[in-house]
Amino acid sequence: MTRTILHVDMDAFYTSVEERDHPEYRGKPVIVGADPKEGRGRGVVAAASYEARRFGVRSAMPISRAWRACPQGIYLRGSMEKYAEVSSRIMDILGGYTDLVEPLSIDEAFLDVSAICLPERGRALAAEVKENIWKTEELRASIGVAPNKFLAKIASDLEKPDGLVVVPPGGELEFLRDLPIERLWGVGPKTAEPLLRGGFRRISDLWRLSASDPRMASIGLLGKHGEHLLLLARGIDDRPVAPNQEPKSIGHETTFEEDIEDLERVRKTLLSLSDAVAVRLRKHDLDGKTVTLKFRDENFVSETRAHTLSDPVADGASIFDAAIGLLDRIRWKGRKIRLLGVSVSSLSNAGEVRQLSLFDRPEKVVKNEKLGRARDALEARFGKGAISRASQLAAPGPGPPSQSFGGSAEARRAEAEGPHPPRAGSEGSEPSEERGEH
Numbered sequence: 001m002t003r004t005i006l007h008v009d010m011d012a013f014y015t016s017v018e019e020r021d022h023p024e025y026r027g028k029p030v031i032v033g034a035d036p037k038e039g040r041g042r043g044v045v046a047a048a049s050y051e052a053r054r055f056g057v058r059s060a061m062p063i064s065r066a067w068r069a070c071p072q073g074i075y076l077r078g079s080m081e082k083y084a085e086v087s088s089r090i091m092d093i094l095g096g097y098t099d100l101v102e103p104l105s106i107d108e109a110f111l112d113v114s115a116i117c118l119p120e121r122g123r124a125l126a127a128e129v130k131e132n133i134w135k136t137e138e139l140r141a142s143i144g145v146a147p148n149k150f151l152a153k154i155a156s157d158l159e160k161p162d163g164l165v166v167v168p169p170g171g172e173l174e175f176l177r178d179l180p181i182e183r184l185w186g187v188g189p190k191t192a193e194p195l196l197r198g199g200f201r202r203i204s205d206l207w208r209l210s211a212s213d214p215r216m217a218s219i220g221l222l223g224k225h226g227e228h229l230l231l232l233a234r235g236i237d238d239r240p241v242a243p244n245q246e247p248k249s250i251g252h253e254t255t256f257e258e259d260i261e262d263l264e265r266v267r268k269t270l271l272s273l274s275d276a277v278a279v280r281l282r283k284h285d286l287d288g289k290t291v292t293l294k295f296r297d298e299n300f301v302s303e304t305r306a307h308t309l310s311d312p313v314a315d316g317a318s319i320f321d322a323a324i325g326l327l328d329r330i331r332w333k334g335r336k337i338r339l340l341g342v343s344v345s346s347l348s349n350a351g352e353v354r355q356l357s358l359f360d361r362p363e364k365v366v367k368n369e370k371l372g373r374a375r376d377a378l379e380a381r382f383g384k385g386a387i388s389r390a391s392q393l394a395a396p397g398p399g400p401p402s403q404s405f406g407g408s409a410e411a412r413r414a415e416a417e418g419p420h421p422p423r424a425g426s427e428g429s430e431p432s433e434e435r436g437e438h
């Protein structure tokens with residue numbers, strides 16, 4: 001059966017929300033991210049308006065570089081809470097069309113509309129979705145319509161902003177023919193390099209390759225990944241739109257204003273990061289068994305250590321205990337710390353696990369989790385910071401990490417591929433969630 005998939009992607013989402021709420025910013029270069037501190041700031045750009053992009057400002061770029069490129073820009077810290085609210089209203093609009101909505105990030109989603117719309121009606125439906133988002137939120141979206149996710153995702157990006165590109169069934173190869181290979185899903189600058197060297201510039205250049213071609217190894221297209229890319233190059237992608245994908249890991253990280261070496265500050269930071277992770281685990285009704293500590297020193301040398309517990313946890317104290325244990329396994333004496341992160345993976349649905357092992361789980365863990373839930377409920381009623389741990393009260397540390405702007409897919413890719421670019425916003429930890437895609 002021919003499917004009709006929409007990829008809906010909001011245009012310059014964070015900055016567009018700011019421009020909507022502050023008409024005085026419109027037409028100016030708006031940058032959401034860390035405090036630039038007149039070029040001395042240490043975080044990164046979370047989002048740049050189209051006007052700011054004309055100065056060369058991009059998301060995931062160090063904020064200090066953005067400042068040099070565009071000192072006249074309007075620099076905003078942004079509000080993750082506000083963006084998340086707008087996002088959930090937009091997802092509600094999308095959910096009005098079909099249950100098959102798969103959010104990819106805060107501002108993009110796939111919709112499988114095969115059941116409600118014939119392929120030839122795809123353009124009209126996409127136009128209606130765009131109009132609906134505009135009327136309700138005064139924000140512009142770009143939409144790609146195609147027989148699969150891969151093509152829809154490329155299509156939504158081709159005529160941004162306010163774009164609407166349709167790839168009709170049967171038009172897959174024609175659509176892909178002249179696109180540069182960097183457009184292939186999963187091809188970043190690193191993957192592209194050997195391909196370009198091998199003379200494969202356009203997606204159609206890959207059509208003459210078969211999976212058994214001896215050149216596959218020399219151009220870096222080994223194994224399953226290579227085979228998958230060849231299929232994508234021919235416009236073949238059978239992955240279903242999967243609504244409500246659970247995150248694979250939940251984490252928070254923070255970049256310090258200045259590199260630190262003081263153990264007490266390290267402990268306080270790990271405690272507040274652990275608490276922040278626990279809050280989000282409980283919010284998703286998840287718990288997890290593997291705790292990972294991310295460490296980066298003043299020379300951008302990164303190390304991670306992971307430990308898998310015997311039972312899943314969702315409380316800050318247990319996560320903190322594991323994180324401190326992991327820190328002992330890093331030789332950081334004599335090094336200064338630039339960044340710390342804590343994440344929990346091997347996630348499971350908390351309800352199921354609780355039912356199965358209510359009586360087997362260590363009493364302390366169950367108790368901590370109950371306390372955590374009570375705290376979540378109080379904070380939901382009386383606001384963040386309504387309750388603090390005794391240790392936080394005793395000596396004010398860096399404070400509980402606030403949810404600042406999230407890591408965009410771009411930022412994550414830059415992190416994975418780049419030579420350790422500076423990362424998190426400097427004013428709090430930022431949440432990170434890994435999902436199936438990318």
Ligand SMILES: [Mg+2]
Nearest residue numbers: 009010011107
């Ligand atoms: Mg977007």
